[in-house]
Amino acid sequence: MSEVKIGNPAVVGLGGFxxxxxILQFHNLGWCGIGPVLWLGFIFGGTAQLIAGMLEFRTGNNFGFCAFSGYGAFWISLCFYVVFGTNADLTSQYGVLKLTGHDLGFFLVVWTIFTAILFIAAMKHHGVLAWIFLTLLLGFLxxxxxxxxxxxxxxxxxxWDLIVCALLAWYLxxxxxxxxxxxxxxxxxxxIK
Structure with missing residues (x-):
């Protein structure tokens, strides 16, 4: 009995990421509103990337499992932050949780630490993956x-740094x-050898 070939979930994870x-950087540069960021963040960057991470688990790829599941959760939580919280830059009509830019800063700091851990591992894989995580780490900083x-x-x-990161992800x-x-x-x- 031959094994059935399965698709590589990294293509969806990298695509969503x-x-x-x-699109978030387009928003950050003032080129588009927050709507496209939320829709893509909830669906492609969040849900689809989270599913890709779960599928990476099935392949035994702990790096992909952690990265795609983690950043899928990042996008979902960031979108909920924007929809239900408020701060100086992002005003929510719901305002369920009163959040400040300072709170957003600490939200990002913990993701910076998470990214630093993955950057160390990425340097052992190949150059493009290392560049993706270096630009992501610099962007978070x-x-x-x-x-x-x-x-x-x-x-x-x-x-601008994160635009490079996004294009590198699409290259991979x-x-x-x-x-x-x-x-x-x-x-x-x-x-790193």
Whole structure:
């Protein structure tokens, strides 16, 4: 009896991560409203990425399981934060939870620490994954400074950095999809042997 080939859940996880990260930065740069961020955050970046993480569990990939499940939960929690909380930048019509930019800063700090842990592991995989997590870590650090110190200039730099991060995630998604068609996009060597 031959084994049934299963799809690689990373393509959905990377797709959702890249798209929601990209649209949030478009919002952060003032190019679009919050609506597209919430819809994509709840559905593709949140739910679909969370499902991709659960499927990574079935493949035995602890890194993918942790990253996709974790960032799927990040997007869902961030969207709920925006919908039900309020702060200076994001005003909610519901206002169930009174949250400040300072609270958002600490929300982001814990995700920065989470990302730092994954960045260390990413350096053992390959160059593109390491670049994704380096730009994500730098982006989170920038957002931490923006929210906790009120630096809009650092927030703008973080947005541009996170656009690079999102495009790198899509590049890695394309690498996985194209490989099946015999097109090999380079991913580079691990940064740590």
């Amino acid at each position: 890249g798209m929601t990260t990209l 920038g957002l931490d400074v923006k929210e906790l110190a009120g630096s809009k200039a650092i927030g703008t730099l973080a947005a 998604m394309a690498h996985v999809i194209f490989a099946e068609a015999g097109i090999n996009l380079p991913v580079g060597k691990p940064w």
